[in-house]
Amino acid sequence: MHGGTDTLGKPTYDFSTNSNALGPCPEVLTQIRLSDCASYPDPDYHSLRNALAAWHQVSAQRIMLAASASEFIFRISMLVGQRNQDKQDNQSKRFAHSQKTVWVPPHSYGDYVLAGRAAGLDVVENCRSADLIWACEPGSPLGQNQIGLAEMITAKSGNAQVVLDCAYQALRLSGCSSLSPEQRDACWQLFTPNKALGLTGVRGAYVIAPLHAETWQQRLEQMAASWPLGSHAVTMLSAWTLPSVQEWLLKSLETLRQWKQRQIALCTDLGWQIEPSDTNFFCVTPNRKIQEHRTDFLHAMRAQGIKLRHAGSFGLDDSFRMRVLSPPMQDAFHRAVKQYSPNF
Known part of the structure; x- marks a missing residue:
């Protein structure tokens, strides 16, 4: 629904x-209308990655792009369902097939569960036993911080992947995040600026990968379709970093x-x-x-x-x-x- x-x-x-009821942001809308739709975007999105990395003060290698938040939700769920990084074996990383699990907040976006089921994941009630953990702060529908999120990240098992959905971070009217920068760096941080800009009709998202997640990131990149972002999405995400x-x-x-x-x-x-x-x-x-x-x-x-x-x-x-x-x-x-x- x-x-x-x-x-x-x-x-x-x-x-x-x-969506932000004062949108669409006039400056971004103007730029979108002037987008070059006659050419393919750069397939590696170098300029966009660099702009987002500078905006968040992270390495450009940690920036990933997605067709939408939902597309990434399904992509990472599929990866967890198919393969889970096992312990180091003979100085190389290997992937082992087994039944995997997902944990979702009690009141949360339905695509978390839908994607998990599509990927063959069992939904569990105890986050400590989950291979994939979803978080959203502030969350929907309640618009509140997720109770116990910091402790959940600290207590997660070594191979568990935590995805922090940041869709409403930019629409926060009060309060502040419950996480430290170090805790955020342990998560896949998923951003969808179209809501804050009042441009939900333009699909496009980006992700900041956790520190030391290069193997998982490589697998996720390999699962992505060519040109996940069209020209309009590239323009929107690039404009998102502008001070104005x-x-x-x-x-x-x-x-x-x-x-x-x-x-x-x-x-x-x-x-x-x-x-x-x-x-x-x-x-x-x-x-x-x-x-x-x-x-x-x-x-x-x-x-x-x-x-x-x-x-x-x-x-x-x-x-x-x-x-x-x-x-x-x-x-x-x-x-x-x-x-x-x-x-x-």
């Missing part, structure tokens, strides 16, 4: 995605903080329970009447151009996830709910 455009088209009031673009993002976060408080107040006025969140999205639990008629309610809202994201696929059956939108869109939502449920 995903938010955004559906069979009815693009929602007029789309609360269902996590980052300044636009910081200003947008200031506005989103104000809008968020207003939107929370309107949801509270409706009698909805608000879950704490550090991001531009949060979860709400409506009153019992709406929960009992959830399907009818969502259809009625969608008929008026308002789309909410039911959080059932995240394991929160009673809740909706809402991104922060502008005050006029908030008012349209508030009126629609009042008209639907005047007695509750």
